[in-house]
Amino acid sequence: MPSIRAFCVAAALLSPTALAEEVPVWFGNNTKPKTASEGIYVAKFDTVTGAITKPVLAGVAKNPTFLAFHPRLPVLYATSEITGADGKPAGAVEAFAIDEATGSLESRGAESTGGTGPCHVTVDREGKVVLAANYSGGNVACLGLAEDGRLKPLASADGAGGFVQHDYDRAGEEGINPKRQDKPHAHSVDVSPDGTIVVVCDLGLDRVFLHGLDRERATLAPRRSAKLKTGAGPRHFALHPDGHRAWCVNELDLTVTAFTYDAARGELRAGETVSTLPPSVTDRTGFSCAEIAVHPNGKFLYASNRGHDSIVMFRIVGDTNTLEFLGVEPTLAKTPRHFAIAPGGKFLLAGGQASNNVTVFAIDDETGRLTFMGTSVEVPSPMCVAFRP
Incomplete structure (x- = not known):
C-alpha cells in the first residue's frame, strides 16, 4: 500500500x-x-x-535489451542478441522509426556489431555514429549513420576501423571472479561530450577503457585505460553535467568508483570507491x-x-x-x-x-x-x- x-x-x-x-x-x-x-x-x-x-507493444524485436535514441531524428536503436545463419550466437543493432503520435516502432534495418552478446548501445550527440558494447565478445563496435538515421554496415571487424577487441592478460592475478572474469566483457559504451573519446567499462578486465573516436569516418583507436580494484567488475558509467566528474558502478563488488575526466588529455583519474x-x-x-x-x-x-x-x-x-x-x-x-x-x-x-x-x-x-x-x-x-x- x-x-x-x-x-x-x-x-x-x-x-x-x-x-x-x-x-x-x-x-x-x-x-x-x-x-x-x-x-x-x-x-x-x-x-x-x-x-x-x-x-x-511498440515493435517486434529480438532481445532488445538496451535502447538509445538519435539526438535529432525520431529514431530508436536497440541491441539485438541473435543467432547467425550458421546457428552460432551473433549480435546486431536494429534501427526503428518512431511514430511520434503513438510511440510505435517500424524497423529500418539492422547491422552486425561484429561480436556476440551486445548489451549496451549509445549515439553520439551529433547523430553521426552508433556504438555498441559486445559483452560476450569483449569488444566494441562503431557504426556510421546515414542522414535519415539508418545504420551503415560495420567497416571492419578484424580489430581495425570501427571495431576494437579488448585483450585479456590476467595471468597470476589474484582476486579475479572465475565465473565472470575469465575473458574480456565490454559492458557499456559512452561518448565524451566533445565526441572525441569513447568510454568503455569492461567487467572482465576490471578496466575502464578510453578509445579515440573519429565520427566522420566511424572509426575507433585504442588509447589508454584506468584500472579498478581486482574483482570490482565495472559495468556502467555516468558523467556529471559539468563534463569533468564521473562515476562507474561496479557490478561484482557492489561499489561505485569516482573519476575525474580530463578532456584535454583524454584521461580518467580514479578516486574514492564507496559501497x-x-x-x-x-x-x-x-x-x-x-x-x-x-x-x-x-x-x-x-x-x-x-x-x-x-x-x-x-x-x-x-x-x-x-x-x-x-x-x-x-x-x-x-x-x-x-x-x-x-x-x-x-x-x-x-x-x-x-x-x-x-x-x-x-x-x-x-x-x-x-x-x-x-x-x-x-x-x-x-x-x-x-x-x-
Missing part, C-alpha cells in the same frame, strides 16, 4: 497549478523463450504527476549492481542493487566527486537491471527484470531521496527504461 508520505507527494504534484505533460517511455526486454515479451514496449508517462499508462549498501547488509550473496545515473541537477547520484532490490541514493558533495551516502530505497521490483530519471528530474522509473513490472518514484529535488508513488505497471522482463533525450 502507498505510504502517507507518498500520498502527500502525490497531492503536492497534483496542485491546481500542475499541468499534465505526457511523454513516451520505452522498455527494452528479453524475448527469450521463458519470457512473455515480444519486443519493445511503450507507455505514456506524465512528467508532472507521475502517472503512467499501461505499456503496449552501494549500508554496513548493516552483511550477507550479500547473489547481489550485484546494475545501473547508475546522475540527476539532471547534478546534485545526486543513484545506482541499483540487484538481489537486495534497491536503489542507493548519494549526494554529490559540492564541486567534488565525493559521494555522501543517503540510504537505499526498495525498488518493489525484483532484479532492477535498469532505471531511468524522467525528463524534468521529478521521477525515477525502475524496471524489475524478474518481477515483470516497472515502479515509479518521486525524487525530492532538495534532498535527492526517493518516495514510492504507489504505482507499478506490468512489463514483461524489463531490461531497459528509456526516455528520448
Whole structure:
C-alpha cells in the first residue's frame, strides 16, 4: 500500500497549478523463450504527476535489451542478441522509426556489431555514429549513420576501423571472479561530450577503457585505460553535467568508483570507491549492481542493487566527486537491471527484470531521496527504461 508520505507527494504534484505533460517511455526486454515479451514496449508517462499508462507493444524485436535514441531524428536503436545463419550466437543493432503520435516502432534495418552478446548501445550527440558494447565478445563496435538515421554496415571487424577487441592478460592475478572474469566483457559504451573519446567499462578486465573516436569516418583507436580494484567488475558509467566528474558502478563488488575526466588529455583519474549498501547488509550473496545515473541537477547520484532490490541514493558533495551516502530505497521490483530519471528530474522509473513490472518514484529535488508513488505497471522482463533525450 502507498505510504502517507507518498500520498502527500502525490497531492503536492497534483496542485491546481500542475499541468499534465505526457511523454513516451520505452522498455527494452528479453524475448527469450521463458519470457512473455515480444519486443519493445511503450507507455505514456506524465512528467508532472507521475502517472503512467499501461505499456503496449511498440515493435517486434529480438532481445532488445538496451535502447538509445538519435539526438535529432525520431529514431530508436536497440541491441539485438541473435543467432547467425550458421546457428552460432551473433549480435546486431536494429534501427526503428518512431511514430511520434503513438510511440510505435517500424524497423529500418539492422547491422552486425561484429561480436556476440551486445548489451549496451549509445549515439553520439551529433547523430553521426552508433556504438555498441559486445559483452560476450569483449569488444566494441562503431557504426556510421546515414542522414535519415539508418545504420551503415560495420567497416571492419578484424580489430581495425570501427571495431576494437579488448585483450585479456590476467595471468597470476589474484582476486579475479572465475565465473565472470575469465575473458574480456565490454559492458557499456559512452561518448565524451566533445565526441572525441569513447568510454568503455569492461567487467572482465576490471578496466575502464578510453578509445579515440573519429565520427566522420566511424572509426575507433585504442588509447589508454584506468584500472579498478581486482574483482570490482565495472559495468556502467555516468558523467556529471559539468563534463569533468564521473562515476562507474561496479557490478561484482557492489561499489561505485569516482573519476575525474580530463578532456584535454583524454584521461580518467580514479578516486574514492564507496559501497552501494549500508554496513548493516552483511550477507550479500547473489547481489550485484546494475545501473547508475546522475540527476539532471547534478546534485545526486543513484545506482541499483540487484538481489537486495534497491536503489542507493548519494549526494554529490559540492564541486567534488565525493559521494555522501543517503540510504537505499526498495525498488518493489525484483532484479532492477535498469532505471531511468524522467525528463524534468521529478521521477525515477525502475524496471524489475524478474518481477515483470516497472515502479515509479518521486525524487525530492532538495534532498535527492526517493518516495514510492504507489504505482507499478506490468512489463514483461524489463531490461531497459528509456526516455528520448
